[in-house]
Amino acid sequence: MYDHQLYQFINRLLKSETDIAGVDNSFYIRFLANASNIGSLYHELYSGHPKGKEVFGQLIQTIIRGYKDRPAVLKERDDEKSAEEHWFLSNHLAGMSLYVDRFCGNISNLASRLDYFEKLGVNFLHLMPLFASPENESDGGYAVSNFRKIDERFGSLEDLRLVQDIMRKKGMYLMLDIVLNHTSRQHEWAEKARAGDVHYQDYFYFFEDRRLPDEYDLTMPEIFPESAPGNFTYVEACGKWVMTVFHSYQWDLNYTNPNVFVDMLDNIFFYANLGVDLLRIDAPAFIWKQLGTTCQNLPQAHTLLRLIKQCVQVATPGMALLGEVIVAPKEIMKYFGTGHYTAQECDFAYNATQMALQWDALATGDVRVMMAAQHEMLKKPVGTSWITYTRSHDDIGLGYEDYMIEQAYWNAYEHRSFLKNYFSGNYPGSPAKGALFSFNPKTGDARISGTLASLCGLEKALDTGDAGATVLAIRKILMMQAHSFFIGGMPMLFYGDEMGYTNDYSYLEDPGKSYDNRWMHRPVIQWEKLKRLDIKGSPEEQIFSGTRRLLQIRNQMPLLADLGNLTWLTPHNIHVASFIRFNRDKKLYGLFNFSDQKAFVTWYIFKERGFPPRRLFDHWQEQYHEVGEDHEYFILEPYSFFLMEGVDR
Numbered sequence: 198m199y200d201h202q203l204y205q206f207i208n209r210l211l212k213s214e215t216d217i218a219g220v221d222n223s224f225y226i227r228f229l230a231n232a233s234n235i236g237s238l239y240h241e242l243y244s245g246h247p248k249g250k251e252v253f254g255q256l257i258q259t260i261i262r263g264y265k266d267r268p269a270v271l272k273e274r275d276d277e278k279s280a281e282e283h284w285f286l287s288n289h290l291a292g293m294s295l296y297v298d299r300f301c302g303n304i305s306n307l308a309s310r311l312d313y314f315e316k317l318g319v320n321f322l323h324l325m326p327l328f329a330s331p332e333n334e335s336d337g338g339y340a341v342s343n344f345r346k347i348d349e350r351f352g353s354l355e356d357l358r359l360v361q362d363i364m365r366k367k368g369m370y371l372m373l374d375i376v377l378n379h380t381s382r383q384h385e386w387a388e389k390a391r392a393g394d395v396h397y398q399d400y401f402y403f404f405e406d407r408r409l410p411d412e413y414d415l416t417m418p419e420i421f422p423e424s425a426p427g428n429f430t431y432v433e434a435c436g437k438w439v440m441t442v443f444h445s446y447q448w449d450l451n452y453t454n455p456n457v458f459v460d461m462l463d464n465i466f467f468y469a470n471l472g473v474d475l476l477r478i479d480a481p482a483f484i485w486k487q488l489g490t491t492c493q494n495l496p497q498a499h500t501l502l503r504l505i506k507q508c509v510q511v512a513t514p515g516m517a518l519l520g521e522v523i524v525a526p527k528e529i530m531k532y533f534g535t536g537h538y539t540a541q542e543c544d545f546a547y548n549a550t551q552m553a554l555q556w557d558a559l560a561t562g563d564v565r566v567m568m569a570a571q572h573e574m575l576k577k578p579v580g581t582s583w584i585t586y587t588r589s590h591d592d593i594g595l596g597y598e599d600y601m602i603e604q605a606y607w608n609a610y611e612h613r614s615f616l617k618n619y620f621s622g623n624y625p626g627s628p629a630k631g632a633l634f635s636f637n638p639k640t641g642d643a644r645i646s647g648t649l650a651s652l653c654g655l656e657k658a659l660d661t662g663d664a665g666a667t668v669l670a671i672r673k674i675l676m677m678q679a680h681s682f683f684i685g686g687m688p689m690l691f692y693g694d695e696m697g698y699t700n701d702y703s704y705l706e707d708p709g710k711s712y713d714n715r716w717m718h719r720p721v722i723q724w725e726k727l728k729r730l731d732i733k734g735s736p737e738e739q740i741f742s743g744t745r746r747l748l749q750i751r752n753q754m755p756l757l758a759d760l761g762n763l764t765w766l767t768p769h770n771i772h773v774a775s776f777i778r779f780n781r782d783k784k785l786y787g788l789f790n791f792s793d794q795k796a797f798v799t800w801y802i803f804k805e806r807g808f809p810p811r812r813l814f815d816h817w818q819e820q821y822h823e824v825g826e827d828h829e830y831f832i833l834e835p836y837s838f839f840l841m842e843g844v845d846r
Contacts, residue, residue: 203236204229207257214261223276224264227511235260235511238504242497243455252455256508259459263466263512271472274365275515285475285517285544285687286582288757290370291748292321294589295692296337297351299721304352308360311367317695317741318748321687322364323372323477325590327351331383333709334446337590337719339374339479342381344464354471361472372475372519375468377461378483379447387448391434400457401448402440402486404429409488410438417442417492422637424712442483442492452484452501462508469513475545477519478502481532494528503538519545519584523591525598526550526573533581540580548583548686550574550597555587555677556645556652557595560619560629562792564774565605566612570597571765579761583686587677588652588694592634592644592715593620610641620645620652628654628666630700632714648701648718649674649694655736656699669793671697671736672836675743679817679838680789682747684776685763690744693720696730697740750816750840756780767805769798773833777806786813786841790833797832800825803843810843 207228215221239256243249267275278284293314297303301310304327314322326338329346338348347354361371380387389397404410410429417428420443429438430445440449450457468476485497502520509516520532520543529550534542551574554567577583595616599609618624620631631647650656653673658666674697682688704716729737751757756778766775772792778785786803790796803809803824813822817840825831833839 200233200236203232206254207232210257210261214265221264224511227514228260231507231511234507235504238500238507239455241500242452242458242504246453246455249455252459256455256459256462259463259466260508260512263463263469263508266466267470267513268472270365271470271513271515275513278515283580286580286759288755288759289752290321290687291319291682291751292323292370292372292584292687292689293317293319293692293695294323294325294372294586294689296325296590296719297327299719300692301722301724303350304347304356304360308363311363311369314369315367317745318752319690320368321370321372321475321689323475323689326374326376327357331381331446334381334383334444335709336444336447337713337715339376340379340381340444340447341376342383343385344375345467357471365472370474371472372477373468373471373473374477374479375461375465376479377450378480379441379443379449382446382448384448390439390448391432393435398435398437399454400451402451403432403435404438407438410440412488413440413486413492416490419637421635422639424635440486443480449483449486451486452497453486458501458504462505465505465509466512469509469516473516475517475519477521478505478543479521481520481543482522482524482528494522494524494531499531499535499542502532502542503534506534506542517544519543519547522546523549523594523596525596526570530573530576533578540578543581545582545584545687547589548574548585548684549594551583551684552586552589552681553593553595553597554601555680556593556620557597557616558774558791559653559673559677560616562794563605563771564768564791565771566597566601566607567774568765568768569601569604575763575765577761582759584689585681585684585686586689586691587681588649588691588718589689590691590715590719592646594644614641617643617645620647622657628657628670630654630656632717634714646714646717648698648720649677649691650697650740651700651718653677655697659699659736667736669836671739671743674740675747676789676791676836676838678744679747679840680774680787682751683757683778683785683787683840685757685759685761685778687759688748688751691718693722695741695744696726696737698722746817754783754785754816754842756783756785764806766802769802770796772796773798775802784810784843785816786843787838788831788833788841789838790836793835795832795834797830799827800829800831801827802831803841810845812844813841814844816840816842 217225328341329343329348330338386397386400425444428442430441482493485495486492522532532543558564558567595613602609602612619627620629621633622630630651633643634646636643653670655670658670698720700717701720704710710716729735730741762779764777773796775788
């Protein structure tokens with residue numbers, strides 16, 4: 198809806214502060230095009246706040262300042278990305294997520310490791326939290342005490358700018374985290390609040406007594422019931438209770454206060470102007486709290502994210518947004534935007550459900566639960582994308598819904614119990630070597646820790662010297678990676694997985710980490726191990742070479758861009774997941790055997806979608822196959838997969 202006063206206000210500011218007919222014309226057009234959405238979203242949240250109108254003026258100034266502070270080289274890159282239209286959907290992008298200190302010591306050392314990523318085929322780096330965080334109260338860097346200062350353990354802002362400049366010249370992309378939900382209790386705002394400053398106490402959720410916290414607790418779940426039970430912490434210095442959903446040292450920010458939103462948006466622009474291509478918004482499901490609810494996935498959280506997206510599109514349009522939401526598929530879809538804001542909220546989300554379902558299929562050798570969930574995942578809007586992965590820094594949750602399990606004729610509770618026992622190595626015959634994380638004795642809920650290699654059986658196979666088990670473990674690792682690379686989205690490797698790192702138990706000797714077994718799958722890289730990559734046939738060489746080959750195949754095929762072109766094939770065998778990726782004149786068939794036995798599918802699988810090919814070329818094994826008769830079988834060896842392109846009709 199046209200708002201004359203709003204447009205006059207913005208137009209007057211832009212005329213006085215920018216060259217609207219010259220170099221800043223694109224910014225001027227973007228701002229006017231998005232002004233109504235910015236105004237309506239803001240007022241949806243803050244029209245009833247006594248300072249709502251005043252702070253709205255500050256919001257407009259913050260957007261203008263975010264643009265004006267943007268370096269010229271980044272403005273040029275904005276234009277290049279805009280010309281590509283949805284640059285982040287490209288099949289040429291492949292990422293890796295890593296802890297800088299555990300990967301290579303510090304940010305400066307990262308510059309000398311960029312050739313390693315180029316050799317592998319990775320051009321998109323997610324550097325895990327880098328900003329100042331108290332050493333023994335960091336939650337892996339997600340308890341930020343200063344959003345604009347690199348933690349001295351990693352280096353400095355200048356180090357980051359230098360590395361980012363080298364990356365940009367190499368055609369590489371950068372992803373960083375911003376923690377919107379909370380700050381460290383050692384953040385400047387928290388320290389002022391602790392000292393009694395009422396202005397900054399309103400930046401958090403402070404309470405005089407336990408009456409309201411107790412009411413909140415009636416409907417709010419516990420996130421870490423073992424290590425951080427409860428949702429509130431008593432602050433002795435000011436004699437009040439503060440909301441701390443994650444850990445006692447992480448104070449939840451109060452976004453019902455518009456000053457909090459504007460100050461955090463200013464931090465978002467600071468990250469954008471460092472050269473961040475994709476900003477990972479940590480835990481956005483939690484950013485709005487309301488009494489009587491779970492305080493998760495509330496409508497206002499979506500309004501906040503849409504408002505952030507509109508502001509970023511205006512000031513720093515080359516930066517995409519990733520919402521880190523690990524929730525049920527129906528809830529994940531909402532974070533891409535709905536209604537008028539479809540594909541206008543988060544550009545990316547983690548395909549966490551698919552990740553967990555792959556592990557389900559690997560443990561059971563049965564893909565029926567995975568297939569039962571696909572109708573939900575296919576609802577993702579065109580113009581948005583997934584981060585696809587087999588393993589991340591976090592634990593593996595089993596967050597898919599019971600009905601998906603029941604469609605495979607299994608009892609949901611017993612099935613989840615089996616999976617937890619299987620991957621923690623407590624099921625008879627299981628090759629996995631993981632651990633349960635955040636076990637809740639009240640509910641039996643738990644998540645799973647462990648590296649990709651250890652959960653696939655490589656650690657146990659190497660420990661016992663079992664050559665056959667080692668072969669199978671490597672097959673599993675590459676099959677799992679291939680499946681995540683080719684189903685649509687940007688693949689994101691977790692560092693160490695590309696060379697088969699097994700669990701790192703050194704975290705047990707660190708008092709700041711020993712309470713959290715997720716550190717077992719966050720290894721300290723021993724670079725001497727790189728020599729193993731030159732030993733033909735070593736597990737490290739096989740996994741690295743196989744991963745590189747998969748990324749090369751993906752990079753060479755435009756139909757693997759995430760353009761909503763995935764169709765799952767009718768299940769012909771409960772052990773085999775199969776799909777088609779297609780464009781106007783090409784089809785790629787993916788077939789994956791999740792079983793430890795040979796699997797058989799009829800050749801009809803390649804014909805059911807019309808225009809069947811006569812020959813197929815498997816890009817993985819580089820072999821041609823003649824398509825057989827409908828009653829004949831195509832055979833898949835245990836844990837094998839095929840990436841088959843039809844080469845003629």
